[in-house]
Amino acid sequence: MSIHIKNISKSYRDKKALQNCTLTLNAGIYALLGPNGAGKSTLMNILAGNLLPDSGEILYQDGQAPAQNILKMGKNYRSKLGFMPQYPGMYPNFTVEYFMKYMYYLKCADKENKKSRTHGGAQTEITEILKAVELYDVRDRKIQALSGGMKQRLALAQAVLGEPSVLILDEPTAGLDPRQRISIRNYISQIALDKIVLIATHIVSDIEWIAQNVILLKQGVVVDFGSPHHLISKMDGKVWELKAEKEDLTEIQTHFRTVNLTQDEKEESIVCIRVLSDIRPAENAVCVGPSLEDYYLYVFGTET
Numbered sequence: 001m002s003i004h005i006k007n008i009s010k011s012y013r014d015k016k017a018l019q020n021c022t023l024t025l026n027a028g029i030y031a032l033l034g035p036n037g038a039g040k041s042t043l044m045n046i047l048a049g050n051l052l053p054d055s056g057e058i059l060y061q062d063g064q065a066p067a068q069n070i071l072k073m074g075k076n077y078r079s080k081l082g083f084m085p086q087y088p089g090m091y092p093n094f095t096v097e098y099f100m101k102y103m104y105y106l107k108c109a110d111k112e113n114k115k116s117r118t119h120g121g122a123q124t125e126i127t128e129i130l131k132a133v134e135l136y137d138v139r140d141r142k143i144q145a146l147s148g149g150m151k152q153r154l155a156l157a158q159a160v161l162g163e164p165s166v167l168i169l170d171e172p173t174a175g176l177d178p179r180q181r182i183s184i185r186n187y188i189s190q191i192a193l194d195k196i197v198l199i200a201t202h203i204v205s206d207i208e209w210i211a212q213n214v215i216l217l218k219q220g221v222v223v224d225f226g227s228p229h230h231l232i233s234k235m236d237g238k239v240w241e242l243k244a245e246k247e248d249l250t251e252i253q254t255h256f257r258t259v260n261l262t263q264d265e266k267e268e269s270i271v272c273i274r275v276l277s278d279i280r281p282a283e284n285a286v287c288v289g290p291s292l293e294d295y296y297l298y299v300f301g302t303e304t
């Protein structure tokens with residue numbers, strides 16, 4: 001199973017949101033990283049079939065069968081798809097469980113959802129998912145009475161209904177507290193087996209442990225693509241830590257990109273600085289191991 005994104009471009013009036021995006025997605029978790037306005041949601045809405053591109057096409061390929069345009073596949077594609085939009089609209093008067101049943105019948109009722117039936121049907125699947133996203137205890141609560149984080153988890157829950165083979169999640173952990181973030185992250189990686197999962201975020205820590213591939217989107221252009229390990233290795237020899245007098249900080253920051261700053265534990269007048277630089281930024285600077293966040297900041301710099 002694979003999805004071929006071929007030369008996709010999209011503009012809103014004169015704003016180019018996507019420019020000639022070309023990518024192939026196979027089974028695995030892909031992180032779509034980029035700052036606000038990079039075009040992540042635009043690409044996801046096109047992949048979900050909710051938005052038409054100005055040019056280019058999205059092809060879906062299953063095994064040895066010929067690739068098909070998703071727009072021509074219609075229901076056949078939608079039945080394989082789970083989509084969590086960035087700003088989902090959910091009926092405020094529905095209870096959590098009723099909403100899940102409603103979404104189940106919209107997604108699964110008119111197709112032979114054999115997998116789901118062998119697992120015991122709608123109710124079992126809904127119960128399992130609600131337990132996994134920790135909403136089972138509030139299943140009788142109306143959506144309007146849920147907290148922001150609960151609504152976020154309900155949006156994820158409806159996306160995974162019907163065991164979709166393509167899962168598109170637009171900022172699934174936005175607004176969650178740290179414990180929920182980790183729990184949702186683990187849940188996504190657990191259900192991702194044999195699926196194409198695309199996760200948009202601008203929070204690197206959300207995906208660096210679970211994504212096998214990272215796509216960097218900058219002003220509508222795919223500027224890099226690769227495994228976290230491959231992207232991190234591009235920063236070898238470019239990340240430095242040094243100590244400096246506080247009064248020299250502004251001078252250092254005008255010459256080098258600072259990614260972290262802490263007060264020295266012993267000396268009040270000293271700061272510890274982490275900078276990105278192709279050359280040694282100061283005599284006392286020590287070259288340290290890079291992280292994915294360093295690479296993200298290297299690529300996006302002041303845009304973030």
Ligand SMILES: Nc1ncnc2c1ncn2[C@@H]1O[C@H](COP(=O)(O)OP(=O)(O)OP(=O)(O)O)[C@@H](O)[C@H]1O
Pocket residue numbers: 012013015016017034035036037038039040041042043086202
């Ligand atoms: N409906 C629209 N009408 C006009 N411009 C739009 C519309 N939707 C998006 N844009 C513009 O297209 C660009 C890409 O937007 P998009 O929402 O895809 O970015 P994003 O990467 O998802 O950002 P964020 O991280 O803030 O969610 C932005 O400049 C945005 O202002």
Ligand SMILES: [Mg+2]
Pocket residue numbers: 040041042086170
């Ligand atoms: Mg977005």
